[in-house]
Amino acid sequence: MIRGLxxxxxxxxxxxxxxxxxxxxxxxPKPSIDWSAQLREKYxxxxxxLGRLDCISxxxxxxxxxxxxxxxxxxxxxxxxxxxxxxxxxLLLFEMDQVPGVPLDDVREVSNYIAALDHGIEQLTDxxxxxxxxxxxxxRILLRNGRGKHQSxxxxxxxxDWIGGTRPGNAVFAPPPxxxxxxCLYALEDFMHDKHEYTPPLLKAALVHAQFETIHPFLDxxxxxxxxxxxLMLYEQKMLHKPVLYLSLYLKANRKHYYDLLNDVRLTxxxxxxxxxxxxxxxxxxxxxxxxxxxLFELTNQDRxxxxxxxxxxxxxxxxxxxxxxxxxxTSGILVKEIGILPNTANKALLKLQxxxxxxxxxxxxxxxxxxxxxxxKIMDEGTELP
Numbered sequence: 463m464i465r466g467l468x469x470x471x472x473x474x475x476x477x478x479x480x481x482x483x484x485x486x487x488x489x490x491p492k493p494s495i496d497w498s499a500q501l502r503e504k505y506x507x508x509x510x511x512l513g514r515l516d517c518i519s520x521x522x523x524x525x526x527x528x529x530x531x532x533x534x535x536x537x538x539x540x541x542x543x544x545x546x547x548x549x550x551x552x553l554l555l556f557e558m559d560q561v562p563g564v565p566l567d568d569v570r571e572v573s574n575y576i577a578a579l580d581h582g583i584e585q586l587t588d589x590x591x592x593x594x595x596x597x598x599x600x601x602r603i604l605l606r607n608g609r610g611k612h613q614s615x616x617x618x619x620x621x622x623d624w625i626g627g628t629r630p631g632n633a634v635f636a637p638p639p640x641x642x643x644x645x646c647l648y649a650l651e652d653f654m655h656d657k658h659e660y661t662p663p664l665l666k667a668a669l670v671h672a673q674f675e676t677i678h679p680f681l682d683x684x685x686x687x688x689x690x691x692x693x694l695m696l697y698e699q700k701m702l703h704k705p706v707l708y709l710s711l712y713l714k715a716n717r718k719h720y721y722d723l724l725n726d727v728r729l730t731x732x733x734x735x736x737x738x739x740x741x742x743x744x745x746x747x748x749x750x751x752x753x754x755x756x757x758l759f760e761l762t763n764q765d766r767x768x769x770x771x772x773x774x775x776x777x778x779x780x781x782x783x784x785x786x787x788x789x790x791x792x793t794s795g796i797l798v799k800e801i802g803i804l805p806n807t808a809n810k811a812l813l814k815l816q817x818x819x820x821x822x823x824x825x826x827x828x829x830x831x832x833x834x835x836x837x838x839x840k841i842m843d844e845g846t847e848l849p
Contacts, residue, residue, distance in 0.1 A: 463496045465731025469676075474639050476622035481630040483622060484728060485638045486676045488649035489669050490661060491733045501738055508741040509664060511748035512701060518752055519706040528758050529704060530788050531842050532751070536708035537575035538846050540686050541568070543714050548572050550846050551839070554791040558832070570607050575686060578603040582694045583705050592691075592698045594651050600690065604683050613682035618643050623678060635725065637678035646677045654695070663699035667692045668740040672727050689713070706751060711845040712743045757841055762787055765820050775814065778803055782811045783820075790835035790842070791824075 469486040497505075519529065538550050548568035556569040578600045585596055602616030614620075619640055626634025638646055650673055652658065654666065661669070674688045689710055696702045713720050723736045762783070769779045781801045785792060789800075797808040812833050815821040821833040 463734055468728050468731045474622055476630050479630040481636045483636045483639045485642050489653040504741040508744040511745045515748040515751055516702050518755055519704045535842055536710055537572045539710035539714055540689050541572045544685055574604050586698050618679045619681045643679050663701045667695045668737050709743050709747050712746050768818050778807050779811045786835040790839045792833050
């Protein structure tokens with residue numbers, strides 16, 4: 463449905479240049495969403511795929527362990543959309559304090575993303591509402607170090623920003639002036655809390671994400687935080703019992719279409735086209751996550767079967783394998799710390815796992831060796847390849 467311009471422009475000056483800043487009208491869309499048969503069918507499919515993902519993450523053995531890696535993969539992908547050059551292996555090495563050759567600023571940003579998500583989930587689990595206060599707290603963590611640390615972490619911007627272009631005069635889009643950020647966000651918070659009318663959770667997540675990206679309330683980190691909000695909203699609304707929906711892989715592959723649709727919403731009010739795309743993202747992402755979880759489950763079961771029949775060494779090798787599911791890059795020291803086994807036992811287990819083809823040593827060193835659960839990592843790495 464074409465509703466027309468979803469807001470108004472105000473000409474402001476920034477860096478001595480005039481720019482037309484866009485101030486969106488509050489949600490929900492008016493007229494309300496036109497539920498064509500095609501859109502309703504896609505929305506129902508998205509709900510079904512989301513429910514299947516939630517069931518697997520809740521009831522499949524070891525799904526909660528796989529979640530550790532899903533979070534890290536999403537952090538890499540979401541940051542990659544914003545231009546970082548950090549890989550999943552870079553992040554894992556950083557977390558192990560094994561960082562030679564790793565782009566530190568990039569990997570710190572990825573690590574911040576994980577900490578920000580963890581904080582948000584923890585607060586929601588404790589009953590804290592998803593509010594502007596929590597959004598600012600999450601943003602503070604997201605930008606607490608790395609390149610964004612000088613971009614007012616945890617504070618709404620006090621200056622005019624623009625998106626695209628080399629200067630305000632040739633910007634692709636200019637979000638609301640700073641004096642309109644609070645009114646826009648207060649209206650968005652009211653919508654999130656169903657203050658005026660109830661909105662189903664998945665529809666709400668789609669609308670809020672688009673509106674948040676239009677408001678663009680921070681100097682940096684808006685894209686990453688906007689994607690985090692989707693998962694946090696669905697978790698708060700009990701659509702997900704674990705934070706397992708991560709959309710950045712599909713958005714990375716369809717980045718131009720994603721940005722074009724967000725802009726079309728502002729200019730034409732075609733919320734239905736945006737919602738159709740959002741449902742497609744949820745369907746593809748959920749189904750892919752289910753398939754990835756199945757493949758990881760099959761791989762880890764197959765490898766676990768190889769570890770029986772080694773006498774007394776079997777128990778320690780099984781414990782090492784369990785650590786590998788959480789940490790597909792490990793050292794002997796990590797195993798000693800996490801399992802409580804002796805260094806000699808850890809080294810023997812690692813060598814045996816290497817002989818079985820489960821692990822591969824990746825440093826070539828005689829000391830401080832790093833072992834990779836390579837087939838596991840290969841599955842998780844899909845879609846995170848650096849350009």
